[in-house]
Amino acid sequence: MEGVKYRLFRTALETLYFSGAHHLLRPLLGGVGAILTLHHVRPPRRDRFQPNRLLEVTPKYFERVIRRLRRSRAQLVSMDEVYRRMTERDFPGRFVSITFDDGYRDTLEFAYPILKKYEVPFTVYVATSFADRVGELWWLALEAVVAQNEMIGLRVEGRDRWFECRDVHEKRAVFDQIYRWLRELKTEDELRHMVRELATRHRVDMAAFCADLCMNWQELSALAADPLVTIGAHTVNHPILSKVSEKAVRAELDNSRSVIEAALGMRPQHLAYPVGDPSAAGPREFGIAADLGFKTAVTTRPGVVFRRHAKHLTALPRISLNGNFQRPRYAKVLLSGAATGMWNRFRRLSVA
Numbered sequence: 001m002e003g004v005k006y007r008l009f010r011t012a013l014e015t016l017y018f019s020g021a022h023h024l025l026r027p028l029l030g031g032v033g034a035i036l037t038l039h040h041v042r043p044p045r046r047d048r049f050q051p052n053r054l055l056e057v058t059p060k061y062f063e064r065v066i067r068r069l070r071r072s073r074a075q076l077v078s079m080d081e082v083y084r085r086m087t088e089r090d091f092p093g094r095f096v097s098i099t100f101d102d103g104y105r106d107t108l109e110f111a112y113p114i115l116k117k118y119e120v121p122f123t124v125y126v127a128t129s130f131a132d133r134v135g136e137l138w139w140l141a142l143e144a145v146v147a148q149n150e151m152i153g154l155r156v157e158g159r160d161r162w163f164e165c166r167d168v169h170e171k172r173a174v175f176d177q178i179y180r181w182l183r184e185l186k187t188e189d190e191l192r193h194m195v196r197e198l199a200t201r202h203r204v205d206m207a208a209f210c211a212d213l214c215m216n217w218q219e220l221s222a223l224a225a226d227p228l229v230t231i232g233a234h235t236v237n238h239p240i241l242s243k244v245s246e247k248a249v250r251a252e253l254d255n256s257r258s259v260i261e262a263a264l265g266m267r268p269q270h271l272a273y274p275v276g277d278p279s280a281a282g283p284r285e286f287g288i289a290a291d292l293g294f295k296t297a298v299t300t301r302p303g304v305v306f307r308r309h310a311k312h313l314t315a316l317p318r319i320s321l322n323g324n325f326q327r328p329r330y331a332k333v334l335l336s337g338a339a340t341g342m343w344n345r346f347r348r349l350s351v352a
């Protein structure tokens with residue numbers, strides 16, 4: 001999240017909490033439930049340069065949120081149950097469904113024991129190339145390149161550009177700038193090409209991130225054996241789907257489902273779009289997911305789930321448990337729907 005937007009969001013959260021306004025807004029904005037997004041759950045690192053920190057929370061914080069949810073009236077349910085409630089229009093209480101993207105090993109190591117302890121069902125959306133050890137976690141490669149170098153060379157539009165990144169402030173600025181460029185490139189091929197070149201030039205082994213951080217098929221199958229666990233699809237190569245052709249989108253969704261079925265013996269019914277914001281997945285992707293028969297597909301558009309999402313089950317919003325907001329009171333406000341309601345300027349559906 002960019003600086004200004006982030007600060008506004010944070011201020012909005014604080015304001016809502018201290019005013020108690022979220023209690024007033026709850027009946028209006030709480031919807032029928034919420035789907036939570038997590039990436040990493042792991043002990044904190046000390047490094048000051050952690051541009052991807054918003055993608056992780058600590059096990060301690062995660063357990064506090066889960067304990068609080070267990071004590072609340074919210075019903076912790078699987079994505080199959082979300083689908084059932086939405087299609088049967090049966091809402092016996094407000095639901096919360098916990099989801100993890102990408103298939104990191106820390107999901108197994110740190111999050112799973114907590115979810116097991118409180119008997120909470122959850123979904124892991126697996127990018128199959130990560131489990132196959134050939135995926136490119138390019139945002140982490142970029143972080144490593146910037147962290148390990150004081151000067152970075154990058155070819156932009158055919159000419160070499162150099163960036164100084166000696167201290168943490170410069171590193172943050174350079175990371176943000178290059179990240180923004182990458183996201184603005186027209187095609188996924190250009191994005192991958194630029195990152196590969198950057199990684200090669202600065203001797204960062206991109207393939208190593210999969211082996212270091214992601215579950216292999218053996219670990220995934222251990223997890224999948226637990227009835228609490230749903231394995232969902234998250235494409236093969238984790239591309240920004242809006243940057244690839246329609247044919248490629250279909251192949252990414254369909255092939256990931258087949259690979260998971262071959263490896264784990266179960267065909268995923270649920271999908272998460274990589275990156276998942278409006279610039280990464282839109283109506284074209286929502287249509288393809290529905291067409292391919294996925295029961296549900298989740299975005300990272302912030303929001304709680306309303307009855308009206310029953311007609312948009314492949315465009316569901318989620319609420320991110322964000323590493324930059326690790327205080328229990330933030331989670332409380334977020335889950336009330338008040339914060340994301342403000343974020344969406346009180347529009348309930350964001351499906352266009």
Ligand SMILES: [Zn+2]
Pocket residue numbers: 101102234238273274275
């Ligand atoms: Zn992902």
